[in-house]
Amino acid sequence: MPFILRFSTITRGAITFTGNSLGISRASRFSPACTPGTADAIGSFIINNPTVMCGTVPSSPATGGGTTNMYMVNFSTNSLVLPPGSTVVYAELVWGGTYLINTPGGEDLSARLNDPVRFSTPTGMFNIQPETFFNYAVNIQGDLGYVRSANVTALVAGGGAGTYGAGKIVGTLVPDPNTTSFAGWSLGVVYVNPALPFRSMNLYVGNVPIQAISPPVNEMIGNFQTPSTGPITGRLLVSAQEGDAAITGDFVRFGPTLSSLTTIPQPAGFTNNFFQSLIYDDNGNINSTATFGDRNPIPGQPGSNIIEGNRQGWDISNVSISNSLVNGQTSAAIQFGTNGDGYTVNLLAIQIDNIPPTLLLEKTSFPDTVTVGEEIVYTIVVSNDGDSPLVNTVLTDPLPAGVTFQSVQTTQGSASFAAGTVTVDIGTIPVGQSVTVNITVLATAAGLISNTASAQANQTGIISSTAVNTVNPLPPPILEIEKLDFPPIVAVNSELVYIIFVSNIGGSTATNVVMNDPLPAGTTFVSAESDQGTISFDGTTITNDIGSLAPGETVVIFIVVIPTVTGTVLNTATTFSDETTPQSSTTETLVIEEPILELMISKFAGPDPATVGEELIYTIVVSNETTELLTGVEVVDVLPPSLVFVSAETTQGTVTEVAGTVTALIGDLDPGQSEIITITVIPTAPGIVTNTATATSNQTAPVSSTIDTTVNALPPAFLTIEKLAEPNLVTLGNEVIFQVTVCNMGETAATNVVAVDTLPAGVEVTGIQVSEGTFTQVGQTITASFGVIAPGTCAMITIEAITAVTGTLTNTAVVTADNVEDSETATASITVLQPLAISKQASSNPVLVGSLLQYTISVANLGELPLTNVIVRDVIPPTVEFVSVQSEGDTCSVSGQTVTCLLGTLEGQQEQTIIITVIPLLEGVVTNTATAQADNTPPVTATITTLVVRPLECISVSKLFDWVVTRSDFIVEESIPENCRAFVEQAIAGGRQVLVSCNAVPATGECSITVVKRLPLPIIGSQAAIVLTTCSAEVTITLTDSGTGETCTFTLLVKNNEKVSLCLPLPLDESNITSQIFDIHCAARITESLTIELQLDWCLELIVKFTIPMMVEATFCQPRALIPIPEACSISVPMQCPTLFPFV
Structure with a gap:
């Protein structure tokens, strides 16, 4: 049977598979059950209880797995991983196994194939009835396997991410020369998530056997569209049964057409052994957390099983098919084949990233499975997910054969039905808006009904969405007749009553139903009655024309006769209808002369x-x-x-x-x-x-x-207990809520259920609530008596408390019941934080000797209640010199090396900051600790370690070097003297320009130098200093009238007091330094105030008279070393000294 499309959509989301095997590999093909080994067949079933062992098969305590030899109790679990914000829109549960081993001493479980299986979700345990897709066998070298499937969307959507499991799945364990025994389950889940790309997603179920004696199986996949340009991303998800690690030859191929297929490697990279009894996650890793996830075959080409037995006979893979896709592709071919290892594909999904559409279309139907004569409601949502309105949007839905139109409703526009097609003229859909259309039809024929709706707007192409429904045929009518005689022994010439029941036990109405009762010889007719139709007697036969008889209806007919002769009287009544063959019922009555007593x-x-x-x-x-x-x-x-x-x-x-x-x-x-x-x-x-x-x-x-x-015997109750603490991180004095949930996951009610929760010292109970039953409290122990907890239900106790101590508090709850052998425990922990918090930061790390270092201390009350008498102390290390301390309200004092700040009361959530400034005196590591304390609160500390360093020595010279400090932002303003003012005013009044020229002789400049030491500046070097230079120079200025050529000349004495930072290694002082005027630039700015700006450039020559290391302050200084004097005070770092200026 080909693959069946179960769900298809194009939206933001993804598909994921989870599942697990239900069997562990056996020792050999002829070994008895419950002997583990390396054979490619199972010899024991997995059960979700590590304390149960089948023979010598080791359990898996780490994953909660045990073993059994009974399929009725097999069960395994795995995790369903969904990203945050995901919503499940479809889920399919698929299961399968072997059910008939066709060898002497074999096993035949064909009568159990359609039994419901057990399915667990994060919300409970459920019985799942299979849907009727694959009621046929898979022949595996003479043995028979099967596949069953069911839509479990509602259960998975309600459960969300978490642990899922399945069990009570038919499988076989008898020795088998063909090594075909297996059992397992898979769960395919389609989910939407607004954070994921737009994707075309199709999910199929199948019962597709692949054997070496048969040609490969090809399947065409459609209903998707790859981007027209750019990269393409696609993934193929496959679930299969009976794949073996040690047998190669099995392959999967994918491509745009059957003539352009590419072999797809399985997650470990093997192309000629795709199915190896391995469960992979979506990232290509072998699952290790599911039941027996720590016992897997060793992948390879060929692979191998492990001697202690591993998960066997079930595969799940999620692989990339990106390289097998082309741009603009709307269909693809997939091929499953083998020249060795046989297998059966049971679940398949294709996920391909699409261009984000503007027009979105989603079609669903309810219910998924109906019977002929029942209604199906199609819900179609047309959405605008773009950034502009959709204009002239039209939806069309050609109804398929097998349904009859009933009605259509739309939330926007107008809808009509003609010639088998529903058309909805929606019109304009604004940005971010949706239109919902509901179409109701009546199912008229059995089979799979696929209905595709299409939508188009002026700005888009046609997009489609399909819903598939299963329509079961209407069961035929079945007539049943039953005839009774009262009494069965009757005296001659006494009344004998015949009671006839005509029933329709089928699934549809029987028409023209007739009951005939020819009276036997030796009886005389007295009367006849029926509760439906007409009844008559023609002298020999009583006929009841009943008419139509609906499913489940019964007609009762009473006939009274008098037997006139003794002996045995046989009377047969017959019923039939237009749809059924005659059915009869006969009574045998003994007619006697004298009455008997019985x-x-x-x-x-x-x-x-x-x-x-x-x-x-x-x-x-x-x-x-x-x-x-x-x-x-x-x-x-x-x-x-x-x-x-x-x-x-x-x-x-x-x-x-x-x-x-x-x-x-x-x-x-x-x-x-x-x-x-x-x-x-x-x-x-x-x-x-x-x-x-x-x-x-x-x-x-x-x-x-x-x-x-x-x-x-009573099936045991199975109690679980879960304990939560909220929040698990709480500040001292704040409230915490403990919640204990007890659930019965068994099949029998748990009686006298008692949960005991002994709270740790340091929490004070303020309130207790139970969902049912009663509770008592003795000290820190709360006892909840829930009474009876029915299967599949839960009871809860909620405890409200206030934290009274700090640290990690662990709380354990225990539950017991009369009919549960062992108690169950659950533990939750909370961390109670100290409300008083302190932190400390340094302004620089590392820091230079002699520079300023600031410690910033933050003290906070993290709780809600005030903290009183808050005191902060900081003992300054002896290798630093205290400068100052700042705090809110000047609450700090200094005594020796100890800074003490009396902060008083800190309100809830209040924070205060203290800044301490120091100067490091020696290089090395400085460790400084601040301590905060308050009433009724343990002290807290904050420590910071700072590295104090000296700079690297960059240049060592033994001859003279010139070091230049260049400043060009010095401006002197002087007024024009009176003897030149008339000259300038006349020139301005005449609309002429006045030209300015300057002259200064550097040699005539005079400077005096003073060195001021130990300044709090960021430096590099051993000695910080400020050089104060006072210079003066005579400047001659000439003003020239551009119109007349007349001139006016005057002389100004310019003086300058300038400071510059230098790093002067000892023994340099002012006697080692000379300075002179370097240049003067004049610029005329003739304004009404008649001022002239003079720019004075000067340079400082440092003359080194003996060999010493020389450093300069990088913020202002740079080595001259053939570098031109800059026009302004910019920094140009010489390439020969990169370690000198690490911050530039």
Whole structure:
């Protein structure tokens, strides 16, 4: 059977597969069950309980896995991983295994193939009934396997990410020469997520056997579109059964067409052994956290199984097909084949990144599976996901064969139906808006119905979305007839009553239903009645024309006759309809001369088998099978000791129970009359229960009826406990909530369930709530008595508390029950933070000797309540010199090397900052610790370590070097003297320019130098200094009238007091330094104030008279060394000194 498309969409999201094997590899093909080894067949089933072991198969405590030899209890789990913000839109559960081993001593489980399987989600355990897709066998070298599938979208959408599991899945373990035994399950999930790319996503189920004796299986995949240009990203997800690590030859190929296929490597890179009994995650890693995830085959080409047994017979892979796709592709071919290892593909998905569309279309249907004659509702959502309105949007939906149109509704625009097509003129869809269309149809034919809707706007091409539904055929009508005679023994010439029941037990209406009853010879017709149709007697035959009989309906016919001769009277009634063949029922009545007296009793039990602790109902029927009245009828039932009496009822008379004996006083029974006694009991022990009821009357001897009932042991309850603490990070004095949840994951109610939670010292309980039952508190111990917890339900206790101590507090809760052997525990921890916090930072690290270093201390109250008497102390190390301290409110003082700040009260969430300034005196490591304390709070500390360094020595010279400091931003403003003012004013009034020229002789400049030491400046060197230079120079200025050529000349004395930072190694001082005027630049700016700006450049010559290391302050200085003097005070670092200026 080809692959069946189960879901298709183009939206933002992805597809993921999870699942697991249900079997562990056996020792050899002929070894008995429960012997582990390297054979390519399973010899034991996986169970989710590491304490259960099958033979010598090791369990897997790390993954919670044990083993068993019974498929009815097999179970394995794996994780479903979804990114945050994901919503599940479709989920398919697929399972399979071997069910018939066609060898002597083989196994045949064909009767169990359609039994429901167990499926667990994060919200509970469920029974899943398979859908009818693959009701045929897969022949594996003479043995038979199977695949079953079911839509579990609602359960997975409700469960979200978490642990999922499946079990009670049919498989075989008997020795098998073909090594084909396997069992497992896969879960395919399609989810949407707004953070993911637009993708075309198709999910298929299949039952596609691939064998070496058969050609490869090809499948064409459509309903996607790759980008027209640019890179293409696509992934192929495959689930398969019966793949073997040690057998090669199995391959998967993919391409645009069957003639352009590319072999796809499996996640480990092998192309000729794709299926190796390995479960891979979406990142290409072998899963290790699922049940028995720590026991896997060793991948290879060929691979190998491990001696202690590994997960066997089930594969899940997610591989890239990007290199096999081309731009603009809308369909593809996939090929599964082998020349060695056989396998069966059961689940397939294609995920291809698409160009983000503007027009989005999503189509869903409800319900997924219907029966002929039932309605299907298609819901189509047309959305604008672009950045501009969609204009003239039109939706069309040609309805497929097999459905009849009923109605259409739209939230925008107009809708119509003509010639089998629904058309909706939507019009304009604004940005970010959607339109919903609902189409209702009636299913008229069985099979798979695929319905595709398409939409288009002026700015877009046509996009489509498909919904697939399964329509089951309407079951045919089935007529059933039953005929009774009362009494079965009758005296001649007495009335005999025939009661005939005609029922339709099929799935559809039977039409023109007729019942015929030819009366036998020796009987005289008296009367006939029917509760439907017309009834007549033509002298020999009674005919009831019933008409139509709907499914589940029954017609009752009463016929009264008088037998006129003795002997056996046979009477047969027959029914038929237009759709059915005749069905008959015959009675055999004994007609006697004299009446006989006979009291009859019969007994029934249900359910059978019964279960310990659950109700068992005995139904006793006592009847008068004679033609005479029976009086004083009494029924006595002595209950066995293993049954506990609950109640008893009778349709006539009274019934009592004393010390386990039930007595029903029926009284009189007319001929043919029957009465029913119902006794309800509860079995208390497993085994065979024998129970006898005895009936007596005044006219007859006692008669008895005995029934044996099998009582099964009570399935154990299975309790789980979970404990949460919220928040798990809390500040002292704040509230924390502990929540304990107890769930019954078993199949039987847990009785007398008690949860005990002993809270750790340091938390004070403020409130307790339980979802059911009662609770008590003694000290720190809270006991919740939940009583009975039904299967699949949970009970909860919520404890509110206030934290009273700091640190990590661990809390453990324990749950017990009368019918659960072991207790279960759960633990949660909280960390209680100190509300007083302190942190410390340094302004620079490393820091230079002699420079300023600032410590910034932050003290905060992280809690909600005030902290009083907050004090901060900082003992300054002796290798640094204290300069200053700053705080809010001047609360700090200094005593020796200790800084103390009295901060007083810190309100909740308040923070204060303290800044301490120091000067490091010696190179090395300086460690400084600040301590904060407050009332009722332990002290907290903050420590910082700072590296104090000296600079690297860069240049060492033994001859003279010139070091130049260049400043060109010095400006002197002087007014024009009075003797030249008239000259300038006349020139300006005449619209002429005044030209300025300057003259200064550097040699005439005079400077005096003073060195001021130990300044708090960032430096490099051993001695910080400021050089204060006072210079003066005579400048001659000439003003020239450009119109007349006249001049005016005057002389100014310019003086300058200038400071510059230098690093002067000892023994340099002012006697080692000379300075002079270097140049003067004049620029005329003739304004109304008649001022002239003079720019004075000067240079400082440092003359080194003996060999010493020479450093300069990089912020202002640079070596001259043939570098031109800059025009302004910019920095140009010489290439020969990179270590001198690390910060430039």
